[in-house]
Amino acid sequence: AQSVTQLGSHVSVSEGALVLLRCNYSSSVPPYLFWYVQYPNQGLQLLLKYTSAATLVKGINGFEAEFKKSETSFHLTKPSAHMSDAAEYFCAVSEAIQGAQKLVFGQGTRLTINP
Amino acid sequence: DTEVTQTPKHLVMGMTNKKSLKCEQHMGHRAMYWYKQKAKKPPELMFVYSYEKLSINESVPSRFSPECPNSSLLNLHLHALQPEDSALYLCASSQDTGTQREKLFFGSGTQLSVL
Numbered sequence: 001a002q003s004v005t006q007l008g009s010h011v012s013v014s015e016g017a018l019v020l021l022r023c024n025y026s027s028s029v030p031p032y033l034f035w036y037v038q039y040p041n042q043g044l045q046l047l048l049k050y051t052s053a054a055t056l057v058k059g060i061n062g063f064e065a066e067f068k069k070s071e072t073s074f075h076l077t078k079p080s081a082h083m084s085d086a087a088e089y090f091c092a093v094s095e096a097i098q099g100a101q102k103l104v105f106g107q108g109t110r111l112t113i114n115p
Numbered sequence: 116d117t118e119v120t121q122t123p124k125h126l127v128m129g130m131t132n133k134k135s136l137k138c139e140q141h142m143g144h145r146a147m148y149w150y151k152q153k154a155k156k157p158p159e160l161m162f163v164y165s166y167e168k169l170s171i172n173e174s175v176p177s178r179f180s181p182e183c184p185n186s187s188l189l190n191l192h193l194h195a196l197q198p199e200d201s202a203l204y205l206c207a208s209s210q211d212t213g214t215q216r217e218k219l220f221f222g223s224g225t226q227l228s229v230l
Contacts, residue, residue: 046218
């Protein structure tokens, strides 16, 4: 079974600072990887996804992630944090089960932005 | 319209009650999902419907009964729930479900409390 591990359940950065959220995956086949964001009292929204087309993936709201096979990582970054980035971030890997797609999420990282 | 609409937003029910959660999308998506999210935890897949047929049941107890009356509508019927079933129930949809690359669109969820 495929899985993802998010290092750090809580990350705190200052406004304007670099955001780095870590995700490592475990997969015996080339993985399909996703980053989703969840704002308080809301559902999840896709930030970006890796589907093997390019190792550097750009997403919405200035976020990007780099797929590194040698490190089995898919870390999420943003050059300059904004107060509105405060949310819960989930890394996920997609599995095929019985012809359907199953997303397996990491434990999540809560991002706090300090003014 | 890129929304997944879930009703009700909040639900409180007793262990002997019968209630239903409703999910609707008008994006022409052919795959729909139910996820369960406990507080401070990642979402966990419960069911996947593909082309109105149940594709995945993640060994969910029979007190949860999904229904997909048509391609736009997904219900989750609840009966004889336990307090530990209290959680945020998220509905999602995607264009398809067979490629593992699909972007899921999530609703805001129904916050369920079982007394």
